[in-house]
Amino acid sequence: xxxxxxxxxxxxxxxxxxxxxxxxxxxxxxxxxxxxxxxxxxxxxxxxxxxxxxxxxxxxxxxxxxxxxxxxxxxxxxxxxxxxxxxxxxxxxxxxxxxxxxxxxxxxxxxxxxxxxxxxxxxxxxxxxxxxxxxxxxxxxxxxxxxxxxxxxxxxxxxxxxxxxxxxxxxxxxxxxxxxxxxxxxxxxxxxxxxxxxxxxxxxxxxxxxxxxxxxxxxxxxxxxxxxxxxxxxxxxxxxxxxxxxxxxxxxxxxxxxxxxxxxxxxxxxxxxxxxxxxxxxxxxxxxxxxxxxxxxxxxxxxxxxxx
Numbered sequence: 582x583x584x585x586x587x588x589x590x591x592x593x594x595x596x597x598x599x600x601x602x603x604x605x606x607x608x609x610x611x612x613x614x615x616x617x618x619x620x621x622x623x624x625x626x627x628x629x630x631x632x633x634x635x636x637x638x639x640x641x642x643x644x645x646x647x648x649x650x651x652x653x654x655x656x657x658x659x660x661x662x663x664x665x666x667x668x669x670x671x672x673x674x675x676x677x678x679x680x681x682x683x684x685x686x687x688x689x690x691x692x693x694x695x696x697x698x699x700x701x702x703x704x705x706x707x708x709x710x711x712x713x714x715x716x717x718x719x720x721x722x723x724x725x726x727x728x729x730x731x732x733x734x735x736x737x738x739x740x741x742x743x744x745x746x747x748x749x750x751x752x753x754x755x756x757x758x759x760x761x762x763x764x765x766x767x768x769x770x771x772x773x774x775x776x777x778x779x780x781x782x783x784x785x786x787x788x789x790x791x792x793x794x795x796x797x798x799x800x801x802x803x804x805x806x807x808x809x810x811x812x813x814x815x816x817x818x819x820x821x822x823x824x825x826x827x828x829x830x831x832x833x834x835x836x837x838x839x840x841x842x843x844x845x846x847x848x849x850x851x852x853x854x855x856x857x858x859x860x861x862x863x864x865x866x867x868x869x870x871x872x873x874x875x876x877x878x879x880x881x882x883x884x885x886x887x888x889x
Contacts, residue, residue: 619883629724636727640734647735658739659746666694673811683813684850688751692847693810695747696840699740700776701801706732707780708797711788711886718887725886726879729780737773747847756848764846772839774868778875785879788886808836815855832857835867 620628647658670690674680683689710728711718718725752758787793809817814837818828831837842864844851857863 619880622877622880625724625726625880625883629726629730632723632727635723636731636734639727640731640738643732644735644738659743662694662698662743663691663746665698666691669694669811679812682816685754685756685848688754688756688848689813689844689851690811691747691750692844693808693840695740695743696772696843697805697808697810697836699736699772700836700839701805702739703733703736703776703780704783704801705794705797706736707777708783708787708794710780710784712791712794715887725784725883726781726876729784729879730777733773733777733780736776737769740769751847756850759849761846761849765843768839768842768846768864771842771864771868774872775835775839776871778868778871778873781875781879782871785882788882804836807831808834809840813855814841833863835864835871838864838867 619625670680670687674686674690680686680690707729710732711725714728718728783793783797809831814831817823818831823831838857838860841851841856842860845853845856
């Protein structure tokens with residue numbers, strides 16, 4: 582009787598830590614890296630700067646296509662904030678009487694509406710920057726921060742286009758051209774930096790939870806009402822016995838600060854005494870906090886965008 586020898590099937594030994602180290606060393610020796618891995622912050626900035634022409638072209642293309650189906654075309658860039666200003670003037674200026682005691686109320690209001698619209702539109706567009714462009718994110722390899730930045734640049738271009746109408750309104754209501762108008766440039770630079778930072782924060786949050794885009798209109802509308810778009814924070818604080826903490830919060834509101842800086846730059850009746858203390862330092866602080874902090878916060882999740 583023959584004996585049948587049963588040999589056990591060969592087994593594959595689990596990979597050890599030493600084997601993992603060998604593979605990592607082999608990959609490093611041949612310049613291989615993990616696909617989709619987040620680059621260092623310095624390398625990320627370098628790649629983003631290398632695509633600056635794409636960012637500018639993408640923003641311009643989005644702006645051109647925004648009203649391409651409308652018969653009035655690009656005129657809606659000016660008409661939309663002007664129509665909003667007309668509605669706010671009737672409701673707040675006439676019915677609620679917020680125009681009383683505010684010199685040059687119509688230039689005051691229109692400037693506030695234009696500058697607020699810049700912040701509002703930038704944040705709304707940034708919230709959908711990743712979740713609304715998943716096809717582009719998944720198809721092409723580029724720094725994802727280019728999307729929220731390009732949307733903010735698009736809104737800046739739209740604001741600059743609308744500023745022509747704002748200048749006409751200022752002149753029609755007797756506001757003279759002044760040297761102080763050059764202060765609008767640093768004010769817009771600071772506001773753009775702030776808007777871009779907040780947009781990147783919202784872009785990361787919106788990429789993970791798209792429903793945030795449905796909530797943002799309510800948040801932004803509430804923010805607008807406390808930002809002095811239709812009324813004067815300085816006048817409210819001086820005529821009402823508000824707690825000091827409330828006054829400080831209203832004055833430190835970044836949206837209100839950038840609006841008041843533009844009013845100070847463009848409207849001669851808006852005096853320096855109506856600005857919060859250390860307003861330029863606070864405006865710069867908000868821009869750096871939101872711009873740098875938002876950029877780093879967005880970069881931290883770079884490898885997760887477009888997945889899932």
